[in-house]
Amino acid sequence: MQDARHIATLIRKHLRQELPETGRAELDAWLEGDPGRRAYLDALTEGDGLLDDLALYDRLWGEGTGEARLARIERYIRAGGQFEAPPANAQVTKKVRWRARVARALPYAAAIILVASVVGWWAVSHQPSAVDIAATEILPGTNRATLTLADGRTIDLSEEQEGIIIQDGITYLDGSRVMENEELRMEHERPTLHSITTPKGGTYQIALPDGSKVWLNAASTLKYPSRFSGETREVILEGEAFFDIVELQGIPKAFGTPASNVKSSAGGVKSSVGARVSRVPFNVQTANQVVDVLGTQFNISAYSDDPETKTTLVEGKVRVVGQAEAHNHTPNESGVTLSPGQQSTTRGSSITVTTVDTEYYTSWKDGYFSLKGTIPEVLRQVARWYDVEVVFEGGMGRYTEVLDVQIPRDVMLADVLAALELADPAFAYGLTAIANKNDHKKPERRLTVSR
Amino acid sequence: METTDRYVELLRDGNQRALDHFIQEHVRPLTFFAAKLVRSEGVAEEIVGDSFLKLWEARGRFENPGHIHSFLYRVTRNACLNHQASPKGREHRYAELDENLSSPDADIFTKIVHAEFIQQLHAEVEKLPGQQATIFRMSYLEGYTTEEICAALDTTTSNVFYAKSKALATLKAVFKDRNPLVFVALSYFVEKNSFFH
Numbered sequence: 001m002q003d004a005r006h007i008a009t010l011i012r013k014h015l016r017q018e019l020p021e022t023g024r025a026e027l028d029a030w031l032e033g034d035p036g037r038r039a040y041l042d043a044l045t046e047g048d049g050l051l052d053d054l055a056l057y058d059r060l061w062g063e064g065t066g067e068a069r070l071a072r073i074e075r076y077i078r079a080g081g082q083f084e085a086p087p088a089n090a091q092v093t094k095k096v097r098w099r100a101r102v103a104r105a106l107p108y109a110a111a112i113i114l115v116a117s118v119v120g121w122w123a124v125s126h127q128p129s130a131v132d133i134a135a136t137e138i139l140p141g142t143n144r145a146t147l148t149l150a151d152g153r154t155i156d157l158s159e160e161q162e163g164i165i166i167q168d169g170i171t172y173l174d175g176s177r178v179m180e181n182e183e184l185r186m187e188h189e190r191p192t193l194h195s196i197t198t199p200k201g202g203t204y205q206i207a208l209p210d211g212s213k214v215w216l217n218a219a220s221t222l223k224y225p226s227r228f229s230g231e232t233r234e235v236i237l238e239g240e241a242f243f244d245i246v247e248l249q250g251i252p253k254a255f256g257t258p259a260s261n262v263k264s265s266a267g268g269v270k271s272s273v274g275a276r277v278s279r280v281p282f283n284v285q286t287a288n289q290v291v292d293v294l295g296t297q298f299n300i301s302a303y304s305d306d307p308e309t310k311t312t313l314v315e316g317k318v319r320v321v322g323q324a325e326a327h328n329h330t331p332n333e334s335g336v337t338l339s340p341g342q343q344s345t346t347r348g349s350s351i352t353v354t355t356v357d358t359e360y361y362t363s364w365k366d367g368y369f370s371l372k373g374t375i376p377e378v379l380r381q382v383a384r385w386y387d388v389e390v391v392f393e394g395g396m397g398r399y400t401e402v403l404d405v406q407i408p409r410d411v412m413l414a415d416v417l418a419a420l421e422l423a424d425p426a427f428a429y430g431l432t433a434i435a436n437k438n439d440h441k442k443p444e445r446r447l448t449v450s451r
Numbered sequence: 452m453e454t455t456d457r458y459v460e461l462l463r464d465g466n467q468r469a470l471d472h473f474i475q476e477h478v479r480p481l482t483f484f485a486a487k488l489v490r491s492e493g494v495a496e497e498i499v500g501d502s503f504l505k506l507w508e509a510r511g512r513f514e515n516p517g518h519i520h521s522f523l524y525r526v527t528r529n530a531c532l533n534h535q536a537s538p539k540g541r542e543h544r545y546a547e548l549d550e551n552l553s554s555p556d557a558d559i560f561t562k563i564v565h566a567e568f569i570q571q572l573h574a575e576v577e578k579l580p581g582q583q584a585t586i587f588r589m590s591y592l593e594g595y596t597t598e599e600i601c602a603a604l605d606t607t608t609s610n611v612f613y614a615k616s617k618a619l620a621t622l623k624a625v626f627k628d629r630n631p632l633v634f635v636a637l638s639y640f641v642e643k644n645s646f647f648h
Contacts (some may be wrong), residue, residue: 008567057573076500136471408527
C-alpha cells in the first residue's frame with residue numbers, strides 16, 4: 001500500500017522537478033515494471049485529462065459533498081455489516097430495511113443530497129451555523145510548519161518531510177533543497193533571526209547549524225539565528241520543544257568541521273560543567289525564563305496560555321534562571337540547576353524543582369501522548385494536536401481525578417476520546433463544526449466536554 | 452507503521468473503530484478509482500461501500516496494512532468489471548465508448564497509483580487560501596460562469612478575475628512552473644475557461 005502512495009508522491013515530485021537521485025532510481029524501477037507506465041507518465045500532463053480527473057475527485061470528495069458522501073458510505077456499511085452492540089434494536093431493523101432499499105435509491109439519493117447541499121450552502125453562506133461532526137473525521141496532526149526569514153519571506157515546509165537541516169542553505173532531512181545558499185546570501189554578512197512556526201496539529205524537526213536538534217511541538221515557534229556567532233548560541237522558544245544540544249568547544253571555525261569538536265550528548269558524553277573554559281554556551285529564551293544549557297537533552301513547555309513553564313531534563317545538566325533574575329545577575333550565580341529526571345516549574349518569578357518520570361513530558365516527540373493529569377490538563381494537549389477548541393460545561397471543579405493515559409499520536413480523535421471515556425466513565429462529549437462561510441475561514445471545531 | 456499494524460490486529464478482533472480507520476484511509480482514492488472504471492459516481496460509491504463490507508466479512512484474514520490495501524482494490528476492480536459486464540453496465544459502456552474499458556486489465560497498479568496521485572494533487576488545491584480555493588473550484592472544477600460566481604459569493608467581477616488568476620498562479624507554483632508540459636496543460640485550461648463567457 002505504502003508503495004502506491006509512495007510512487008504517487010515520487011510522480012508529484014518529478015512533476016515539480018524536485019525528485020532527488022534516490023527517488024529517481026525508485027521511480028525508474030517502477031516505470032520499468034510495466035510497458036504502459038512510461039506512457040502513462042508522459043501522457044499525464046498532456047491535454048486536460050489531469051484537470052478532468054481533479055474535477056471528478058473534487059465532485060467526489062471536495063468541500064461540501066465529501067463529508068456527506070463519507071457519512072453516507074459509513075451508514076451504508078454500518079447498516080449492512082454485523083456490528084456488535086447496536087444502539088437500539090428498533091433502530092437496527094429500521095436500518096436493515098433501509099439498506100435493502102438504499103441500493104436502488106442511491107442515484108436519487110445522490111441527486112437529493114446534491115440539491116440539499118446547494119441549499120445548505122446558501123444557508124451557511126449567509127449565517128454562521130453549527131453542525132455535528134463525528135470524532136472519526138478528525139485526524140491527528142502531521143508534519144507541518146512555516147519558515148519565516150528575517151526579510152519577511154515565508155515558506156510552507158513540505159508535509160512529506162519530517163524536518164529541516166540548517167547549514168549554508170536549508171535542506172530537508174532527505175537532502176532535497178528547501179532553499180539555495182544564494183537565496184539566503186544577502187543576509188550572510190551578519191546573522192539574522194529566522195523563525196519556524198508550527199500550527200495547531202503540526203510538528204517539525206530542526207537541525208541547527210551546530211548539529212543540535214530541536215523537535216518542535218504543535219502551535220510553537222522557534223527563533224534561531226541564520227548562523228551562530230561563535231561566542232554564544234541562543235534561540236527563543238514560544239510553545240513546546242525537545243532539545244538535543246551538542247556540546248561545543250572552542251573557536252568559531254569549529255562550525256565548519258563539527259566532527260572533531262562536537263560531542264553528541266546522545267553518545268553518552270557527560271558534560272563537565274564549568275570545567276572547560278572554552279565551552280560555547282547555548283541559551284533557550286522563553287517569556288519567563290532562560291535555560292543555560294550544558295550539553296544535554298531536555299524538554300521545555302512554555303505555551304502562552306499556560307501560566308507555568310516546565311523544563312524537564314532527560315540527560316546532562318541545565319541551569320534555569322527567571323527572566324527578571326537573568327537581567328540582574330550573572331547567570332552563574334542565580335537560578336536552579338537541574339539533574340537528569342528533574343523538572344523545574346517557573347511561575348512568575350518563582351522556580352520550583354520536583355523529580356518526575358521524564359517519559360510523560362518527552363514522549364510526544366516519539367509519537368505518543370503519555371499524559372498524567374486531570375481531564376482539562378490532558379485535553380489542553382489534545383486540543384493543540386487535533387486543532388479543536390475545548391469548551392467545559394459546568395466548571396473545572398468537577399475534574400479532580402488524575403488520569404494516566406498513553407495514546408499514540410497518529411490515531412483519530414475518536415480513539416483519544418474513547419480512551420478518556422474508558423478512564424472516566426462519567427466523561428461525555430459532543431463535537432460541532434462552527435462554520436462561517438462569509439469569512440472563508442476554516443470552520444472552528446468545538447469539543448464540548450461534560451461529566 | 453506500528454500503530455497501523457495495531458489497527459490490523461484490532462480489525463481481526465472485530466473492532467469497529469479499526470474499520471473506521473481503514474475507511475478513512477482508503478475510501479477517497481478507492482472511490483475515485485472505481486468512478487473512473489464505471490463512469491458513475493453513484494455506482495462507484497455503492498461498489499466501494501460493498502468492498503468495505505467484504506473487508507469486514509474477511510477481517511480475520513489480514514496480516515498487514517498492505518494486504519488490506521490490495522484486497523480493497525482487488526475486490527473493487529472485480530466489482531467494477533462485473534458491473535460493466537451486466538446489462539446496465541453495458542449501456543454505460545456503449546454510451547461512453549470509453550477507451551479505459553477496451554483493456555480492463557491494463558496494469559491495475561498504475562491506476563491505483565493514479566488514484567493516489569490525484570488525491571495528493573487535490574490536497575494541494577485545497578491548500579489554496581480561502582476564497583481562491585472556492586473560486587478555483589467553482590470556475591475550473593464545477594464549471595460555473597464568472598457571473599454565477601459573483602452572484603453566489605456576493606462579490607464583484609474583478610474580484611473573481613483576480614482570485615482566478617491568483618489561484619492559477621499558486622497552482623502553477625505548485626508545479627514550480629518549470630515543467631513545460633504542465634504549464635501547457637494549465638495554459639490550455641485557462642484559454643478554454645477564459646474570461647469571455
